[in-house]
Amino acid sequence: MGNPRVVLARRTLGSLRSEKTIVLALVIQLFIAGFSSFLVVGLVSLYDPGTANGDALTVSVGVTGNASSDVAATIADDDSRSVVPYPSQAAASAAFQRGDVQALVHATRQPGGRILAAATAPEGSFRTTLVVTELKGALSTLERERRADLDHRLERTPVDLPPDERSNPYFSFTYTVLLPLLAFLPAFISGSVMADSMAEELERDTLSLLRVAPLSLPEIVDGKAIALVGLAPAQVALWLLLLWLNGTHIANPLALLALVAGVAAVLVATGAALALRVGARREAQLLYSFVALAVFGVASLLPQSPQNLIARLAVDSPTTLTWGLLGVALTVAAASYTGLRWLAGGAET
Amino acid sequence: MISVQRLEKRYGGVTAVDGVSFDVGAGEVFGLVGPNGAGKTSTLKMLCGLVEPSAGDITVNGFDAGDTAMRRTLGFLPEESPLYDEMTPRSYLRFFADLYDVDRATANERIEAALDRLDLDARDRPVGDFSKGMTRKVAIARSLVNDPDVLVYDEPASGLDPLTTNTVIEFTRELAADGKTIVFSAHDLHHVESVCDRVAIMRDGQFAATGTLADIRDEHGEVSYRVFTDVDVDDARPSNGRYVTTVDSMADVDAIRAAAADAGGGVVDIRTDESTLEDVFLDVTGA
Amino acid sequence: MKAGNVLRIARWETTRSATSLDRETAIAFVVVAVALAAIVPAVVTTGPTPGEGIYRIGVDDDSPYADVAASDPQLAAVQPGSDADVTVSPVGIQYADTAKGRAALSTLRSATVAYNDAVMADEPDQAAAFPVVVSLTYRPQSIDVTSAQADTDGAGSSTTGGDGGRTDTPSTDDGATGTSPTAGASGGGLSGLLGQAQSGTPSSISPPFPLQSLVFAFAFLLPLNIVIQAYGSSVLAERIDRRGEPLLVAPVSRGDIVAGKTLPYFAGAIALVSVIAAATGAGVLAVLAVAPLAALFLAATFLGAMFARSYKELTFVTVAVSVALTTYAFVPAVFAEVNQIAAISPLTVVVDSITDSGVSTGQFVLSTAPPGLAAFVLFGLGTGVYREEDMFTQLPIPSKLLDALAAPLATPRRAGVWTALFLPFVLVAELFAVALLFVAPVSLSIPVLLGAIAVIEEVAKSIHVFAAFERGQYRRSFRTALAVGAASGVGFFVAEKALLVTQLVGLPGLDIGRAAFAPALRGASPGLLLVAPLVWHVVTAAISAVGAARSRLAYVGALAAAIGVHLAYNIAVVVIALG
Structure with a gap:
């Protein structure tokens, strides 16, 4: 009860709550997550509107040229494409102009057996991406078939393609981008708030009031840090819960939260140390942003970057190295925190 | 020099200043006294144009309060004197001199003179390391960089040690002697008594009393008489083998004289007590 | 507002910031900047993959799929039988029927396509290895009958888009005949992503995906985010302990003070943006387009710093400003090459300036006028509360917002x-x-x-x-x-x-x-x-x-x-x- 650190930690949390900044922090994280998800959903739907809307659009392709039969066969191969043959390029072009077809392919067979496909897609329309994706799919199929036909002329045979099973296009994004973002953002914000909090106490000279109370500087740092380091995994736990409710399976949640707490400890220690050394908020905050960037930059040079660690743990593909690096991260966290306490102890005398 | 008519200030539902009027002549030192929250600071801030009045008129030096031309002729010392910690007194004062369009040579001359008179030696150290008294001196020097005609000082000596307080009060008196018009607030009456020509006592946003100190004492002060007798009379207290009764009119004194005579004694001494400014202050502000 | 006063305050703000850096902090800045300069190229060259090894492919070492798995960083080859997501056996390919299993299979499939292309590139008979060569051009379609454009040009010739004068380079059909098309895929890569004509094998064709504009968005917006951090601190510092009060009594207007304090940061932001524009090959137009956005960043931060009660609150305010404005600039710019909606973002002008596409006056005005005017109004609101009564009080943000909104409304x-x-x-x-x-x-x-x-x-x-x-x-x-x-x-x-x-x-x-x-x-x-x-x-x-x-x-x-x-x-x- 009487532990001054707990009292101080409670006060730090209390001020976050009373200023409603914690609500703002959560809103910001939600906004960033929503924004990046929107981006991906938007982009994926550009390539493949069927995944976003449920009803696939059909791209009709006007086909001309002496190899049009080969091309037409592969284009018609898929339900999402239809073929309209035209006798001449001029007729096809006119049809394209009118909007009767969304794409043109003029296919000609070359002497060496090669097929030349001159494709035309609509410019600056929001269907362009879809049209090109469909053309690419059809022509790739044609390429595979032609390769099989010309097998006798090849030294090595192409590897057979694995079956084409419909998979969630956002799967990889969720684990490798969205989740790391949601995991590291709270840690980064915690460090930033720590720097603010220390700089503010120094600038307003309220730190001396705390120190008049029977509290040493390391204890003051402890009190604030307990609150802020603890807050990061708490927020991430909330995001994990939301993702889980949304049907996203998250493996190794405890290891994930431990990693987040470790990263938060490193960043909070950095923020506090900079604020103590620099004193002024503007400089401390700027320096903190740069140092945090550098820390992430260096860490991403590791054999498994922090982002990758989160992804591997959450998707349940950790290797021995993953666990080893988690251990390293926690050790570094403990070391930086000890370093901070030593710095605070030194600053006191 | 300064004319204030029916000045009012309301913050939301709270009335801080409630219909205050006064004039201050050129070269006069006018003091505002009153307890915390009486409306002194609000009045001073409206005088310098920092705060917009809710009602009423202010003219300073012939200009409306807040007018840029008026600001050039005015020096303001706020109650707190926070400075930019990373600046030195010289760089800080030069910046303000620059804002007031004072040319470099004149500015340097004024800055050095003011710092000399205020006895501040650390002129090239960041003010972040300064004591409260030293920052106060820098703030006072700032109020003088434009050689203003009118000075508005809010509690210039509050929270300073006695020595620095003396320096500041002495300096204010010198400024008054230089012919500056000064409006000055304080809750310490000694400062007011030693510097001001006229004072106003504020209470709940209004002037409870104004005038010279003598006027106020005459009007609100009370005279009491201590009557010493050699015999015990009604209400008397024993004192050093004599008896003393405190009354506040000459009729009462006569009554005691008669009562003492009846008891076979007489009045041996009468002393007159005038109330101090503190007494008047406590009386007027209802504290 | 007087230029002399503004410049005085601007100069002061600059020198104050410069002198406030003690030697230790200055050295720290330099060290961190040098470290960052060293780290960035290292990160770029190693190119860490966030999804590295997230899918486990159970495959024998002698299977051709072992090479496929090795070619894609997302795939990790493991011994069959262990907890693999996809298992390649002589019988066929089995996959776990989970979201992860299907995603792994789909990744394996696209990795196989890329692997095959790489193998085929070494074949002596390139005509058999790459039997299909595609040349892709874009042409406007006039579906909308009301705004029908007479377009009688032949296929593949240069045409002008209806939305702003973008000109395509004519592309000839025989561009890729003779030599190896994979090596010489003309106009592929970045220009393909930017929606320009390209030719090559089917798999080298990329649909227009404005990845570039995302990168540019960050490159151009990052300095703004850093500048507003420092700016917000500076504004809030004036409000702490009433430091700014003496300035309010000086014979300068509030507008002078605000403009003077803002000017160095605005100039700094523009200088940084100019450097980035020069580095990315964008023109003056790009800098002009980002300028109103920079002003809007500063204006929103200014208002936020006028409302915030503490540095903590300011941090959240600046993060909120960054996120909201980055989104505004960013989301529409994603569609820069695809849709007219992109015209609302100043970054579209930047992208167009880099790709040398023309920008019409209308486009320029549409993308810059709203943020510019919004910045103007926010500065107006902020300056309205840049006064004693509001600056030094500790009211909650909504209450200050009401103050700011009410302050200018003197008459109906x-x-x-x-x-x-x-x-x-x-x-x-x-x-x-x-x-x-x-x-x-x-x-x-x-x-x-x-x-x-x-x-x-x-x-x-x-x-x-x-x-x-x-x-x-x-x-x-x-x-x-x-x-x-x-x-x-x-x-x-x-x-x-x-x-x-x-x-x-x-x-x-x-x-x-x-x-x-x-x-x-x-x-x-x-x-x-x-x-x-x-x-x-x-x-x-x-x-x-x-x-x-x-x-x-x-x-x-x-x-x-x-x-x-x-x-x-x-x-x-x-x-x-x-x-």
């Missing part, structure tokens, strides 16, 4: 002026709503958009009126409410008429854009067309003003009613206009 007529000044925000918000909704099907997007517009416009017409009644600027009477409401409605109408810039860029060419900005009544008389919106704006503004004059609760109710009326009107107009 001012309500109309400020409604007009809010129009850039209305425009920004509506454009953003359009950008968010345009991918959705029209049956969903148009009703949602109409609702969003009704909310945005009614709030813009009444929020400051509410603030003014709350802060006692107006007498709470029915008559005053009507006068103020009418002024606000008229202000909105006048400003909206001035907003014909959207017409200049063909945004109404988009169905959803037309619903938002040009709901013209077909077949109605011109007089009715002019008077109807005026009456309708005045009526809805008056409804919410009457509520605002009564109480907070009444305001919420009246605002809801005004939104309802607005929505009903909008739906009626759109139904008539779109048929």
